[in-house]
Amino acid sequence: MTLHDYLLKNLESTVMITVVANDSVESFQYNYWNWFHTISQFHLIKDDGSIGHIIHTGTISVNNDGSILHTSKHHPKNCLMNFYFGGVKN
Numbered sequence: 001m002t003l004h005d006y007l008l009k010n011l012e013s014t015v016m017i018t019v020v021a022n023d024s025v026e027s028f029q030y031n032y033w034n035w036f037h038t039i040s041q042f043h044l045i046k047d048d049g050s051i052g053h054i055i056h057t058g059t060i061s062v063n064n065d066g067s068i069l070h071t072s073k074h075h076p077k078n079c080l081m082n083f084y085f086g087g088v089k090n
Contacts, residue, residue, distance in 0.1 A: 003070055004057045007035050007042065016084040017044060019053055021076035028052055055079065 017030045030052060032045035040057035058072030068081045 001060055001062075002057060003042065003055065003060050003068075003072075004037060004040065006060055006068065008037075010083060010085070011035055013085045014083045015086040018082045018084075019044065019055075019079050021053065021079040023078070053079075055081075 011033075015031075017033065019028045019030065020026070021028075028044070030044040031047065032049075034043045034045065036043070042055040042057075043051050044053040044055065046052045053076065054074075055070060055076070056072045056074040058070055058074075060071075061069045063069060066082070068083065070079050070081055071077065
């Protein structure tokens with residue numbers, strides 16, 4: 001599965017995303033993002049409005065714990081993402 005496919009299916013109900021990039025011990029939390037499907041870039045936005053990470057479209061695999069392992073030829077080449085779902089139902 002590609003990141004593009006996953007985002008189209010799940011992004012609307014996502015309320016928070018955490019990222020661990022390139023086997024780092026530091027985890028980043030994002031509450032804001034922009035998905036630019038025409039250029040295949042997923043911008044994760046810090047609370048101050050600056051860009052924290054730019055994730056390019058690549059392949060993903062879904063781990064047993066629900067996390068997403070993303071691989072791309074661009075930096076960060078490997079990252080582990082957790083998508084947290086929620087929101088108000090009408």
